[in-house]
Amino acid sequence: MSDKKLQVIPLGGLGEFGMNCMALRYGDDIIVLDAGMMFPDSELLGVDIVTPDFSYLEENEQFVRAIILTHGHEDHIGAMPFLLSLMNVPVYGTPFTLALVERRLDEHEMREDAKLNRVKPGQKIDIGPFLIEFIHVTHSIVSSVALAITTPLGVVIHTGDFKIDPTPTDNILFDLHTFAEYGKRGVLLLLSDSTNVDRAGYTPSERTVMPRFEEIFNRAERRIVIAAFSSSIHRLQQILTLSARMGRKVAFVGRSMLSATEIAHNLGLLHIPDNLLLRPQDIMSAPPHKVVCVVSGTQGEPMSAMSRVAVDNHKSLRLERGDVVVHSARIIPGNEKGIGRMFNHVARRGAEVVAGTMSPPIHVSGHGAQEELNLLLNLVRPKYFVPIHGEYWQMSKHARLASHLKDHGLEDTFVLETGQTLVIDAKGARKGEKVTVGRVCIDSGSLDEVVEDMMIRDRRHLSEDGFVIPIVAIDKNTGKCEGLPEIVSRGFVKLEEGSEVMTAARQVVARTLEVSSKEERGDLGLMQEKIRADLKRFLSKSTSRRPLIMPVILEV
């Protein structure tokens, strides 16, 4: 037995939704498990993305040996450019996960320097005192793994995100056997995904969406437009296979959709039958009953491809009466309103919206429900258990779910929040010190521009550039803005009343309103985003600064 202690240091994702990141430390060796981002909600207006505060890792930079990634979802890899710009340590992940990391790094011209190491499920790697085995799990994204980390004090299992799909579309089964084996030999600590702990029973297999798609394909008389997550390769594969069978061509629409499918195809993870693809620019000239469009932008994000399509603002695809628009994705909490507005725009164009709960379903979750969580707990039967990936109440529920294991060796369960460490040594496990954590808001420039690596480095604390609040009062009768919009600013970028920049900025906002349709002006979320994008571009050019921009729109 070692006399050193093992520390579990949650840096994000415990007690909050997204930006999953955790450090595991044994003595003077640290490995980082995932480095995700969080999409800001409407209460964090003016911010593009949110990443964990990496202060703890910065302070201990010399001890950080590697970053290990479980899968390629943004809430697990989205902060990689920012973390790697702080410390260029080796990264380990499956080929698909790393390809998605490369795509992110490309945006910041950081790909060449990165030390990316491809691993396969079943493979084991040695990093200092840690022996890490990658275990295949089923999830909505392909090439997902859990981690079994053998330390001098015992085995730590980190599930990543998972469901236990008995019939995955690629027929690569969840690796129950390896979990069972570790469970048999004894596991010190289990860290397990809590996302769907409030759902009873079993999450349905990914295959269960097929009958619904068949029903839609059988009855649709014109274009079928499917909004899906670009990383849902299993889902896209099913759509491709069905389209080929039904004699429809498939166009991928949206930047992330195009790049994700290209990556998956190149890695042999997405099989695209010959002559099946249709270029986006050919959509409108092909016979409508022979076309399927798979479009990114499931959350009503105002600048996404699907949102643009919904308001006739996309160059390749225009909705027409009789089209069917399918929402094959979950609704991330907080996005309901925006998604509803997108559906309304679609319906006003005479297209049918297929969305919501139905049986067979049009979407299934990638996270395990209660009985899958129970199955995993029973396979692993750890000595200590820490629920991860969830809000506090969900992790509490997961902790409660595990209580039946008390008769099977479970000694203690800890509900930790981001920043609250756990210490395990020869005497057992207990809560340790708290470390600095938090949310770092980043204006990624992801909308139109490429942000340089240096800018990220220099300006992690955006607030240093201050904030700008454009205030627009729209007359609800005329739909127009009376006079020039007002702008309030504070901080580094201080727009003086009556200054040239200020006047020009007000004109930029006024112009955004002018060029928007009445339908767009009635959509507050969309207008906020348009004003923000235009004003950001203007201020970036004229002041070289990127303040937080939070439009306030009033109907008067």
Added chain:
Amino acid sequence: MSDKKLQVIPLGGLGEFGMNCMALRYGDDIIVLDAGMMFPDSELLGVDIVTPDFSYLEENEQFVRAIILTHGHEDHIGAMPFLLSLMNVPVYGTPFTLALVERRLDEHEMREDAKLNRVKPGQKIDIGPFLIEFIHVTHSIVSSVALAITTPLGVVIHTGDFKIDPTPTDNILFDLHTFAEYGKRGVLLLLSDSTNVDRAGYTPSERTVMPRFEEIFNRAERRIVIAAFSSSIHRLQQILTLSARMGRKVAFVGRSMLSATEIAHNLGLLHIPDNLLLRPQDIMSAPPHKVVCVVSGTQGEPMSAMSRVAVDNHKSLRLERGDVVVHSARIIPGNEKGIGRMFNHVARRGAEVVAGTMSPPIHVSGHGAQEELNLLLNLVRPKYFVPIHGEYWQMSKHARLASHLKDHGLEDTFVLETGQTLVIDAKGARKGEKVTVGRVCIDSGSLDEVVEDMMIRDRRHLSEDGFVIPIVAIDKNTGKCEGLPEIVSRGFVKLEEGSEVMTAARQVVARTLEVSSKEERGDLGLMQEKIRADLKRFLSKSTSRRPLIMPVILEV
């Protein structure tokens, strides 16, 4: 056949969620069907409630004969004080519905003047050219009715909100027979509830929640705290009955919960077994395993009883380790985040949260799903159909659902949005002119104060008082606000930089931050609401004005 035309004039609730209101006009006679409010979402910060713009009714005041109410939910009666302050016409509704209207009118000291007429299902009343029959329907609130309105041109059926519950808890069945009879004789126009059109199958009976409550009551070792809608009398009855059976006393907590149960009890709609009730002030002294608390505030509204309980800020109830908190209500879209935060506060206190989807369910909807909507369509088989109560895409879906009736006499379906009238005359039905509609934002003062009738009358257009934006930058490391918060204002209430009022207002905001706990300061939605409430009270007192107040909170 008459030579006059029948006009259907939607004033709210078609293409938007809430504030349901419709006028029916034949010649120079108008009846108003429902007058509801809408709870503003986070995009309409600074507003308490939203009502329809009643301009059309004001312009035609001399023709308005009556207001007919289908049921007592706020989205159907919440605008009654505002409408009655414009025109004091006779009101018709069931006793429970009118009692809830009286409660609203009491807040504005308007009860005495109101002309409220109690009606029973099966009863018919004559109003000008309209003969109105009230038909019993099942819904989450008791005493709900649909309306069959015989006009010289034919029968119009307005469903109100409904589900078709085959086993209602009060055993008063949905009146299928009357719908069938009208259907047999011929219905000119059907207006039917679209809320749940995106759900397949049948909404489960209200009774199906009982097994879940039994499971919770059987295992709970301490207090059971149930958050429910105060108007869900069926639900409350089931809780009371079960509590009596299980030997627990019941405390109603929250103003609206106390008044709604008192009203229902007085009308004989809620049976409260003897010696079952516990006064709120006695909760903490009674044995925890003998207590059930039924609390209002299901949507995470920061000032509601349940939200206060969740942060130990309620005078009668404090959560303790081992308590079970049950969320027996739907989540209104847009409230997910706030409700999640409330659950987190609850879980941090060691109480278990029971919420989400499960089987048996902890909540069932009061609105019919697709097969119930189909059943109603088939019973009524109207000549014309207009879906009501839903967003545009939901009404479109409902229109599509009705298309199978084309073989059974359905001539046309119209998807109307609020403001778009429908005209029916001897030649048939067609879209008519558009009338003035919109949202009127009202600062009701409902949080702490009673607003005088005159204030409502004078100040329907709140924007005349301008708006005030307090800007608070909270240091994310210290959790403190640096210096005094800033305040930006425009419009009538113009706070001059450096003026006494301005300085005092900034101090009010600073004080709100000071007296809040760290947990509260981390909850942006809660802090916005607290700042708004305090600043409103201050400005109302010092300036006699009630501007829109929209706090902006930045983490820096």
